[in-house]
Structure formats: structure tokens, C-alpha cells
Amino acid sequence: MEPSDCEDASFLPDEDNASGHVKYCNSDKTVTCSHTKACFISSLIIISIITVSLIAAFARPGAAKISEQSEVNNITKRVSSIPLATNGEAYPWHSIRLPKFAVPESYYIHMHPNLTTSTFAGKVEIKIRILKETDFVIVHSSSLNISKKSISIQCTHVSAIHAEKVLHNIKYQQIYIKTDKKLPIGSCKLTLKFVAELKTKLSGFYKSIYTAPSGEKRFIATTQFEATDARAAFPCFDEPAMKATFQLSMVRDSSLHNLTLFNMPLDRTEDFESPDLKIDHFGASHKMSTYLVAFIVCDFGYVTTNTSSGTKISVYSPPHLWGQTHYALDVAVNITEYYENFFGLPFPLPKQDLVAIPDFSGGAMENWGLITYRSVDLLYEKGQSSAANQQRVTVVIAHELAHQWFGNLVTMSWWSDLWLNEGFASYVEYIGTNYISTKWKMFDQFVTSSVQGALESDALIHSHPISVQVDDPEQITALFDAISYNKGASIIRMMDHFLQQYGEDTIQHGLQQYLISHKYGNAKTNDLWDAMTKATDKKLNVSDVMSTWTDQMGYPVVRVKRQGNKLTLTQNRFTFSNATLDATPEFKSTFNYKWHIPITLFTSKNDNPVNSWLKPTDKSVTLDIRDGTKWFKLNHNQVGFYRVNYDSQTWQTLIEQLKTDHTVFNVTDRCNLIDDAFNLAVAGHLNPKTAFHLSTYLKKEREYLPWRSAVGNLDYFLEIFRDDYDSLELFKKFYMSLMENLLKDIKLEDTGEMFDKYLRSLILHRALMMEDKKIVNDAKAAFADWKNNGKVLPVNLRSVIYKAGIKFGSNSNWDYIWEVYHNNSSVSPSEKQRLLVAMTTTKNTDLLRRLLQYSIDSTKIRSQDTGTVLRYISSDAGGTELAWHFLKKHWDILSKRYNIGSMSWPRIIKIPSRFSTQFEHDEVKAFYANKNLGSGTRAAKQVLEMIKSKVCFLKYSKSTVIEWLTSHV
Numbered sequence: 001m002e003p004s005d006c007e008d009a010s011f012l013p014d015e016d017n018a019s020g021h022v023k024y025c026n027s028d029k030t031v032t033c034s035h036t037k038a039c040f041i042s043s044l045i046i047i048s049i050i051t052v053s054l055i056a057a058f059a060r061p062g063a064a065k066i067s068e069q070s071e072v073n074n075i076t077k078r079v080s081s082i083p084l085a086t087n088g089e090a091y092p093w094h095s096i097r098l099p100k101f102a103v104p105e106s107y108y109i110h111m112h113p114n115l116t117t118s119t120f121a122g123k124v125e126i127k128i129r130i131l132k133e134t135d136f137v138i139v140h141s142s143s144l145n146i147s148k149k150s151i152s153i154q155c156t157h158v159s160a161i162h163a164e165k166v167l168h169n170i171k172y173q174q175i176y177i178k179t180d181k182k183l184p185i186g187s188c189k190l191t192l193k194f195v196a197e198l199k200t201k202l203s204g205f206y207k208s209i210y211t212a213p214s215g216e217k218r219f220i221a222t223t224q225f226e227a228t229d230a231r232a233a234f235p236c237f238d239e240p241a242m243k244a245t246f247q248l249s250m251v252r253d254s255s256l257h258n259l260t261l262f263n264m265p266l267d268r269t270e271d272f273e274s275p276d277l278k279i280d281h282f283g284a285s286h287k288m289s290t291y292l293v294a295f296i297v298c299d300f301g302y303v304t305t306n307t308s309s310g311t312k313i314s315v316y317s318p319p320h321l322w323g324q325t326h327y328a329l330d331v332a333v334n335i336t337e338y339y340e341n342f343f344g345l346p347f348p349l350p351k352q353d354l355v356a357i358p359d360f361s362g363g364a365m366e367n368w369g370l371i372t373y374r375s376v377d378l379l380y381e382k383g384q385s386s387a388a389n390q391q392r393v394t395v396v397i398a399h400e401l402a403h404q405w406f407g408n409l410v411t412m413s414w415w416s417d418l419w420l421n422e423g424f425a426s427y428v429e430y431i432g433t434n435y436i437s438t439k440w441k442m443f444d445q446f447v448t449s450s451v452q453g454a455l456e457s458d459a460l461i462h463s464h465p466i467s468v469q470v471d472d473p474e475q476i477t478a479l480f481d482a483i484s485y486n487k488g489a490s491i492i493r494m495m496d497h498f499l500q501q502y503g504e505d506t507i508q509h510g511l512q513q514y515l516i517s518h519k520y521g522n523a524k525t526n527d528l529w530d531a532m533t534k535a536t537d538k539k540l541n542v543s544d545v546m547s548t549w550t551d552q553m554g555y556p557v558v559r560v561k562r563q564g565n566k567l568t569l570t571q572n573r574f575t576f577s578n579a580t581l582d583a584t585p586e587f588k589s590t591f592n593y594k595w596h597i598p599i600t601l602f603t604s605k606n607d608n609p610v611n612s613w614l615k616p617t618d619k620s621v622t623l624d625i626r627d628g629t630k631w632f633k634l635n636h637n638q639v640g641f642y643r644v645n646y647d648s649q650t651w652q653t654l655i656e657q658l659k660t661d662h663t664v665f666n667v668t669d670r671c672n673l674i675d676d677a678f679n680l681a682v683a684g685h686l687n688p689k690t691a692f693h694l695s696t697y698l699k700k701e702r703e704y705l706p707w708r709s710a711v712g713n714l715d716y717f718l719e720i721f722r723d724d725y726d727s728l729e730l731f732k733k734f735y736m737s738l739m740e741n742l743l744k745d746i747k748l749e750d751t752g753e754m755f756d757k758y759l760r761s762l763i764l765h766r767a768l769m770m771e772d773k774k775i776v777n778d779a780k781a782a783f784a785d786w787k788n789n790g791k792v793l794p795v796n797l798r799s800v801i802y803k804a805g806i807k808f809g810s811n812s813n814w815d816y817i818w819e820v821y822h823n824n825s826s827v828s829p830s831e832k833q834r835l836l837v838a839m840t841t842t843k844n845t846d847l848l849r850r851l852l853q854y855s856i857d858s859t860k861i862r863s864q865d866t867g868t869v870l871r872y873i874s875s876d877a878g879g880t881e882l883a884w885h886f887l888k889k890h891w892d893i894l895s896k897r898y899n900i901g902s903m904s905w906p907r908i909i910k911i912p913s914r915f916s917t918q919f920e921h922d923e924v925k926a927f928y929a930n931k932n933l934g935s936g937t938r939a940a941k942q943v944l945e946m947i948k949s950k951v952c953f954l955k956y957s958k959s960t961v962i963e964w965l966t967s968h969v
Contacts, residue, residue, distance in 0.1 A: 423488020
């Protein structure tokens with residue numbers, strides 16, 4: 001699954017990037033163990049003894065065993081409270097995981113949605129293989145009405161079997177079916193009938209609405225099952241390793257909807273019960289996991305063609321947006337053909353559909369053969385969509401198509417290895433997008449779009465390992481974050497680099513072997529390492545190296561000290577936080593926070609980087625450099641997932657080289673130096689004066705990517721100084737001085753290559769934030785010309801122009817934008833997104849309150865965009881408090897709309913992360929302490945860590961920063 005661009009704004013160089021870099025600091029305090037803590041520890045020991053006794057008392061004889069690791073992790077769940085069924089009886093099965101003695105082989109699903117009454121009825125027939133004689137079966141079910149009478153069971157060589165007792169458990173989302181006879185080893189068929197609401201909650205089987213150009217409201221029914229919502233559409237064995245085949249029959253009202261879509265092609269259509277009702281029958285799928293099943297009832301138009309190998313590719317959208325589907329079709333065909341060659345396996349299905357859904361929680365979902373997208377992430381219209389929109393559409397298509405092999409053909413055995421799906425798709429998307437166009441320089445963009453953001457997230461005490469045991473749905477959905485996606489992709493890139501010493505295509509050969517060995521099945525992380533080890537002819541044990549990156553959270557900082565021609569390297573874990581945060585880690589390291597680090601050394605005397613290793617067992621490593629070496633740099637192209645801290649003299653030498661001729665370092669190395677310097681400084685590992693001194697070279701920088709990295713770091717100081725007017729104004733003057741030379745040459749003209757457009761948009765937005773008079777006046781004039789005279793604005797400058805008109809114009813400008821956004825259905829999805837974000841920048845708090853209120857009224861703003869409004873308003877100093885108070889006031893509405901177990905919920909929880917005072921920290925802590933945070937539990941801990949760290953930085957380092965700024969502005 002691809003997170004939406006609005007929710008993961010750092011993903012692209014979009015002009016509407018609202019993501020702020022979160023920095024932290026270490027104050028080198030020590031921790032003491034108080035008498036209270038000692039008593040607490042003793043209490044824990046006593047509780048542990050009682051827990052063991054309770055386990056023995058309540059252990060259920062005959063319960064199917066699951067993995068030892070999962071059993072241990074489920075102990076707390078089992079004994080903390082005896083699970084109850086909805087009727088009040090004790091629930092016999094004490095695990096969130098299903099028993100392994102009943103295995104699904106095939107499903108036949110019959111669905112009949114009624115979009116007028118917002119309900120659906122269905123029947124599922126599941127052929128199961130019984131591996132051990134049993135008198136009960138358990139399936140997943142959530143929000144489905146299922147009675148005992150609606151359940152039937154048939155087994156080979158057994159007379160009529162009846163459901164003797166049916167128990168529902170809401171917490172585990174399970175149905176326990178007790179039978180009046182033993183189910184023998186062999187084949188059985190379980191049939192369940194059910195009814196449920198067809199809600200608009202963006203998960204399970206749900207209703208979506210769009211407005212036709214005529215003003216008519218039209219409804220579709222669609223699905224979103226990842227991670228654990230297939231059970232909200234039909235009873236099933238909703239675990240990724242329980243693969244089966246699926247057939248579908250769907251009833252639709254032909255007067256409203258002209259088609260049904262499923263993972264497989266349509267087999268036939270028949271009349272059903274009344275003249276307007278039709279039933280569409282679809283053939284059986286390949287074996288796949290339940291979360292990949294999808295079906296849609298709609299009235300969409302489409303474009304279609306075939307790949308060179310014969311796969312039918314189609315792109316669907318609401319009829320009035322049909323003209324925006326052609327680019328996606330062309331990209332999908334080309335990337336599918338490329339991936340078939342890259343992975344060494346043909347696409348295994350006869351067709352691949354890509355569908356633009358009006359209401360969609362994420363960016364896209366990789367359902368096998370039926371990929372669903374948020375409209376803005378699939379539709380592209382030249383002249384209406386920006387360069388960043390075009391790249392975003394390409395990247396999301398590349399990501400989801402990569403999943404057709406990584407995730408669909410081969411699926412992780414359990415959600416603990418989610419990164420096998422998302423990390424690989426997040427890496428391969430760059431390969432696929434680069435195939436479409438080299439002008440985007442995707443491998444350079446990887447550094448600022450993936451590596452640097454992941455480094456920030458993983459420096460938190462409340463991060464998590466890439467591979468981590470999870471059990472319940474809320475824990476599972478919390479894993480859909482920067483660690484699984486961006487860190488996962490980053491360590492694969494790192495692995496790709498060090499495997500090249502065994503052959504340039506080593507990783508590709510390893511991936512092909514992995515896919516061939518596990519196709520139509522499931523795999524674990526070690527299966528991938530085994531394939532990579534074989535690809536090196538067993539010259540390197542890849543598991544030994546990579547386990548230090550996947551099985552423990554965090555990453556190292558490599559410290560370098562130069563003495564003449566010798567460099568001494570040591571490693572320590574890099575964190576932004578320390579004991580002052582009162583943060584207790586959720587996970588412990590089995591490697592004592594040491595890593596196998598691939599070192600790349602680049603110097604003024606060698607054109608080709610030298611490779612070496614810093615191993616967990618090494619106290620230090622010494623490297624030799626040539627006589628006369630002026631400067632050196634580690635981690636060439638920032639290919640390694642670590643930071644580098646040089647001795648003070650080396651930092652000074654690097655800075656002088658940047659100021660003299662920065663082009664001796666390529667753009668990714670310049671990005672690396674900027675990002676490392678600022679992060680080391682705010683974490684207390686480097687004097688902030690060094691980072692600011694380095695940043696002065698930017699006065700000569702003309703490339704987009706180093707500026708992208710710099711802006712992400714400099715914006716942090718706008719955030720922490722927001723409540724200190726004098727410090728904020730001083731910093732703004734410095735910020736503007738860095739951009740001064742660029743601003744002399746930048747005009748409101750949409751010219752140049754793609755990176756020229758990205759850089760222009762980036763700098764203009766920052767100048768607007770600093771209220772530069774010339775930029776503000778020019779943009780306001782362009783806004784007035786558009787509003788009053790209908791002048792067509794350059795598409796890549798619309799965002800900055802809209803914001804200028806809103807932020808520095810009259811209230812009538814805001815009203816005008818709202819009318820265009822709300823009442824013009826012909827506006828493209830990408831244009832609507834620009835308009836919506838622009839409205840969040842007004843200085844008028846009454847208008848912000850109105851927009852916030854609109855955001856929970858789905859007749860005004862789609863529910864998928866509520867979080868976008870909250871996040872962008874909170875990103876501005878004037879809106880942070882408003883967004884926070886709105887979140888508190890409307891907690892019940894938001895938690896119901898987003899579902900506290902959803903993937904979007906943690907992003908809502910992080911709304912107050914921009915606060916920077918102790919008072920705000922305590923307020924957030926007190927509020928969250930009394931709430932059921934669901935999948936946002938870890939996010940809440942991270943928020944408090946972020947705020948506390950900023951408090952720490954202001955306390956220990958603010959005076960140093962102000963002193964330097966005062967002497968240089």
C-alpha cells in the first residue's frame with residue numbers, strides 16, 4: 001500500500017510539502033534509580049510470578065499451538081482479562097491468531113450491495129482442509145451480522161453437521177463455531193450468510209460518492225482490506241499466510257451501475273430476480289491472501305490496451321475524468337513490461353486494472369489485478385497537473401505494480417515482516433520510475449525523499465525494529481510507517497551497493513531467486529537473506545550483516561578522527577533523545593546497538609570511493625589515506641543508513657571546500673553533509689555554529705536537492721522560534737540571506753527543466769513564508785489577474801500564487817477559492833488539492849475554524865481529506881493551537897471517522913508534534929493519557945518525545961544559535 005502524498009508530504013518535492021523536520025537534543029544527563037523505582041521493579045517480579053500461575057490455570061487443553069514467539073507475546077493478552085463473547089460467556093479461544101488445524105483452500109463469495117439503503121448481504125462458501133480432528137472452527141468477522149441458523153458445515157463421509165454454539169468476540173474479531181460432531185481430517189465446506197451496513201468509513205466494503213458535472217450525486221461500492229478489513233466484508237481466515245483461491249458473484253443494479261470489477265476477469269453476466277438487477281460471475285483467482293481481494297461496483301469509464309506479453313491493462317475513473325487516465329495507462333504498460341524482465345517472471349494474471357476511487361484512505365492499494373488509487377495519485381492532465389503531480393502518479397503506479405510480485409506473488413508470512421512488502425516496493429518504485437524518465441534523477445532523489453526522513457524517524461527512542469512481532473490489528477496498522485517503508489527501502493539500497501562487489505546485478509539475481517522459490521506462497525525475512533547469500537555464491541553471509549539492521553531499531557553514528565594520514569572510526573547508536581525524556585524503550589537490542597556498517601571513503605586524492613567494513617565486534621577501525629589528502633568524506637552518496645561525525649578540524653576543512661568549490665562533492669554528498677551537520681547539532685553531538693557555518697555555502701548553491709535537504713533542516717528553527725519574536729525575526733533574516741542570490745534570478749515564470757521548476761517552487765514558498773515584499777506583491781497581482789480576468793496561471797506556480805492571494809489578500813479571496821473548490825466538479829483532483837491546501841494558509845482564524853468545521857462535514861470536504869486540513873493548518877505557527885484544540889474538541893468524531901485502528905490514525909495523533917514548550921508537552925501528555933489511542937499509541941509517545949526534545953534544545957543550545965546569528969546577520 002502507498003501512503004497518500006498529503007499524508008506523507010516528504011515523499012515528493014511537491015510545492016505543498018507540509019512536513020516539518022523534527023529535531024531533538026542530548027543533554028548528557030545521568031539517570032539514578034530511586035527507591036520508588038526499586039519498589040516498582042520488585043512489584044513487576046511479583047506480578048510476573050502471578051502471571052505464570054494464571055497461565056497454567058487458564059491454559060486450554062487441546063488448543064492449537066501457534067509459534068512460540070507469538071505464544072509468548074500473547075500471554076499478556078490471554079491473562080490480563082478472560083476474553084468474553086458478546087453474549088457474556090467466556091470465549092474459549094484465547095489468542096488473536098487463528099488455530100492452524102483448519103486451512104482455507106477456496107472461497108466462493110456472493111455479494112449483494114444496496115447503495116440506496118446503504119446495506120449489503122452476502123454468502124461465503126469456504127472449502128477448508130481439516131488437519132486435526134476438532135469440534136470447533138474459528139474465522140474472522142468484524143461488524144457482520146451472522147446468526148447460528150445462517151451457518152452450515154459439510155464434511156466428506158460425515159452426515160449432517162450443525163453449529164451447536166456460535167460465539168462472537170469483538171476484541172479478537174472472531175467467530176467461534178462449536179459443532180455438534182467432530183470434524184474429521186480431510187475436506188469440509190463452511191457456509192456463512194451475513195448482512196451489514198455499507199458505510200462510508202474508507203475500509204472494508206464501503207460506499208464512495210462523487211458529483212457528476214450535472215450536479216448529480218453518484219455512488220459506488222468499493223473495498224479496502226489491508227491490513228485486517230477483509231473480515232469486515234465477509235467471514236474469512238484473515239491472515240496473510242492462509243492463502244486460498246477466490247471466486248465472486250456480484251449483484252448490481254444495472255440502472256445505476258454498468259459494471260463490476262474483481263481481481264479476475266468477468267466470466268459471465270445473468271439476470272437476477274428483477275429486470276434491473278444483474279449478477280456478474282468471475283472466475284477463480286490464483287492463491288492469494290485475503291487482504292488482496294477487491295471488488296467494485298461502479299459506473300466508471302475506462303481506457304485499455306495490452307502489454308507485449310498479452311496482459312490487458314485498463315485504467316478506470318468517473319466518466320467526467322476519463323480524459324485524465326491516458327498517462328497512467330501508458331506508464332502502467334511500460335512499467336509492467338519492464339518489471340517482467342527485471343524480476344524474471346511474467347505478470348501471472350490475465351488483466352491488471354487501475355481504478356481512481358473518489359474516497360480513499362491512502363495513496364493506493366495493490367489488490368492483485370485490481371489496484372485502487374486515490375484519484376490525485378492516478379489521474380494526470382497536462383496543463384492542469386504540476387510536474388510534481390506527474391512524478392507522484394508515476395511513482396505510485398511503479399510502487400503498486402512492484403507489489404504485484406513483492407507482496408502478492410510472494411507474501412510475508414505474518415505482518416511482523418511487513419517491510420518485505422513495503423520496503424521492497426518503496427525501493428523498486430525508484431527503479432521503475434527511473435525507467436520511465438531519467439530526467440527525474442530518481443536515485444538522487446532517494447536521498448532526500450527516503451533516506452533522510454527515515455533517519456529522523458528512526459533516531460527516536462520510541463521507534464521500532466523493521467522486523468517486529470505484532471499480534472492485534474492495531475499493532476499491525478501501526479507498522480505502516482516510515483520505518484517499514486523508507487528505512488526498509490534505504491537498507492535495501494545499502495545492501496544493493498555492497499553486494500555489487502560480487503557482481504553488478506547481484507541483488508537482481510537474488511530477488512529473482514527469492515520470487516521463484518516462494519511464488520504463490522509466503523516468506524520471512526531470512527528467506528530473502530538466504531536468496532541474497534546464494535547470489536554471492538555464499539561468499540558473504542547476508543543474514544549476519546542485515547540482521548543488525550532489521551532486528552534492532554535505530555542506526556549508528558560513525559565518529560571519525562584524523563591523525564595525519566590515518567583515520568580512526570568508531571560507532572555508537574545515534575539518538576536525538578536521552579534520559580531527560582523519561583523514555584523507556586519498547587524494544588531491546590540483541591546486538592547491543594552495534595551494526596555491520598559498509599564504509600565508503602571518498603577523498604580529494606581518489607576518484608573512486610574505497611570500500612571497507614566497520615563490524616559490531618570492532619572497537620575501532622583504522623583507514624589509511626594518501627599523502628597530501630586535503631579533505632575526505634565518508635558515506636559517499638549517503639548510500640549507508642548512518643550518520644558521520646568528523647573531528648572539528650575535518651568539519652572546518654569540509655566547510656572551506658564547500659565555500660571554495662562545492663561542486664567537488666556531487667549533489668547527494670552535499671545533501672548528506674547538510675543533513676548530518678544539522679542533525680548532529682540539534683542532537684547535541686556537534687556545535688550548532690558548525691552547522692550554520694556550513695549552511696552559508698548555500699548562497700552559491702543552484703541545485704534543487706541540496707536546497708531540499710537544507711530547507712527541511714532550516715524550517716525546524718522557524719518552528720522552535722515561533723513563540724520568540726526577536727529570535728524568529730533574526731533567523732528569518734539569515735534564512736533570506738541564504739536565498740538572496742537565487743531570488744534575484746527567480747521570477748513567476750514556469751520555465752526550465754523539471755528540477756528548475758522544483759527549485760523555483762521551493763524557494764518561492766520559503767520567500768512567501770518570510771513575507772518577502774516583492775514575491776508577495778508579484779504573486780498577489782497574479783492571483784488578482786486569475787480571479788478577476790480569468791487568466792490561466794502556470795501550473796507549477798499555482799500553489800504559491802493561491803497561497804499569496806489567501807494569506808495576504810482579503811477574505812473574499814478565500815471565499816472565491818472555496819467556491820471553485822467546492823462547487824466546480826470539473827476541477828481536476830490535483831487542482832482541488834492545491835486549492836484546499838492554499839485555504840489552510842489564511843491568517844484569519846475565523847476562516848481556519850470554518851475550514852476545520854467543514855473538514856468533518858463530508859458534504860463539503862471528503863473524509864479522506866480531513867487529516868490533510870488538520871496537518872496543514874497545524875504546520876503554520878498561527879494554526880497549531882487551533883488544530884490541536886479542534887482535535888481535542890472533536891476527538892469522538894475523528895476517532896470514529898478514522899477508526900482508531902486505521903493506518904491514518906497515527907498521523908492524526910501527531911498533530912501536536914510541532915509544539916515546543918513544556919506547558920504544551922504536559923497538556924498533550926495529560927490529554928492522551930486518558931484516551932484509547934489504538935494504532936496511534938506509539939505515535940503519541942513519539943509526539944511527546946518530539947516536543948520534549950525541542951524543549952531540551954531550546955534550553956541547552958538556543959543561546960549558541962542566537963549568538964552565531966547575531967554575529968553573522
